[in-house]
Amino acid sequence: MTRALVNVPARAKKGDIIEIKTLISHPMESGYRVGYGGEPLKRDIIQTFSCDYDGAKIFLAQFSPAVAANPFVSFHTVATASGKLVFRWEGDNGFEAEETAEIVVE
Amino acid sequence: MWIGGALADEIPRDQRRSGYETMRPETRAMQDSDADNPATLWVLDGEALWNKREGAAGKSCADCHAGAAPMKAVAARFPRFDAARATPVDLEQQINICRRDRQNAPPLAAESHDLLALEAFVAKQSRGDTIEPNREPGAKESIEAGRKLFNERRGQLNLSCAQCHDDNWGKSLGGANIPQGHPNGYPLYRLEWQSLGSMGRRLRNCLSGMRAELWPRDAREYVDIEMYLMSRAAGLKMESPAVRP
The missing domain is CATH 1.10.760.10 (Cytochrome c-like domain)
Structure with a gap:
């Protein structure tokens, strides 16, 4: 099962700089390793991570095979409006995960 | 000084330190906040498993233990000595004993995601306990x-x-x-x-x-x-x- 954790402040003042933290369970198999029987292990990584907020894509990251398992990403943004933040992870083998968080901006 | 004993000297009580104290500040910060600690992913899965009915008995861990609160400080007292079986039992083994005796469920494999998840959830209830x-x-x-x-x-x-x-x-x-x-x-x-x-x-x-x-x-x-x-x-x-x- 995929589990994603996002941490967004529940409330902020308009114009505040807020910190957002995300964590997702994923093996991030690099494609360069071999298994116990010597067979090559197929690459299985998250390729992109993005965050949409207030009608815009405010953050986009492209991951490489060098990123460790269970990627943790934190970034900052400016609180502009109340609403939903939508986080999306997409990767190899049709991997998709989405998580949302609400923020109240006053 | 001549050191001849077969056993090395134990660390004096007042000098015993958790590995936490020698970690870098970034690694400490990761442990200190549940939002940063990757183990939280296992703890949440463990909580779901704790409440899931399993095995032929159709019981969840929570059904017997009345929630997770009684698990407080339990991990601080494991391994315990099981007098009936005349053997020490660690937390993982205890989880599988419960699965067999109370839930009639097959044991979880050693080091499997589900066993680690359940163990992490139970052990988390003892955080801060001596x-x-x-x-x-x-x-x-x-x-x-x-x-x-x-x-x-x-x-x-x-x-x-x-x-x-x-x-x-x-x-x-x-x-x-x-x-x-x-x-x-x-x-x-x-x-x-x-x-x-x-x-x-x-x-x-x-x-x-x-x-x-x-x-x-x-x-x-x-x-x-x-x-x-x-x-x-x-x-x-x-x-x-x-x-x-």
Whole structure:
């Protein structure tokens, strides 16, 4: 099962700089390793991570095979409006995960 | 000074320190916040498993234990000595004993995601609790067996656990800091493993580092060592699920 954790402040003042933290369970198999029987292990990584907020894509990251398992990403943004933040992870083998968080901006 | 005893000197009580204290600030910060600690992913899965009905008996862990609150401080008292079976039992084994005797469910495989998840959820309820010396009848024998194994040289490198963790803690082994080897954070997320892992995994890791032959997965030796390590760590606070480099 995929589990994603996002941490967004529940409330902020308009114009505040807020910190957002995300964590997702994923093996991030690099494609360069071999298994116990010597067979090559197929690459299985998250390729992109993005965050949409207030009608815009405010953050986009492209991951490489060098990123460790269970990627943790934190970034900052400016609180502009109340609403939903939508986080999306997409990767190899049709991997998709989405998580949302609400923020109240006053 | 002449040092002739077969056993290395134990670390004086007032100098016993959790591995947490020698970690870099970034790694400490990761352990301190649930939002940053990757072990939280396992804890949440463990909470779901705790409440899930399993096996022919159709019972969940929560059905017997009335929620998770009674699990407070439990991990600080494991391994315990099971008098009926005349053997020490660690938390993982206890989970599988419950599955067999109470849920009529098949055991979870050692080091599997689900077993680590359940163990992490249970152990988290003991965060901050002090490790108490085990005074159960029968425990003493297991602690002494563990102490003997800890001090015994083994493997092609002919090393004992004590040579690193009693005699040379605080120094470096390659680029890594040698900790005192306290079991107060298991199961823990080791950055090197990129995963949560059990005490048993840590011990097997050390054994292969000494180039020693591993005991079978279910060998009593691992639990005896764990029993001794918990008695050695008495007074320290539980940090499960911890983060270590």
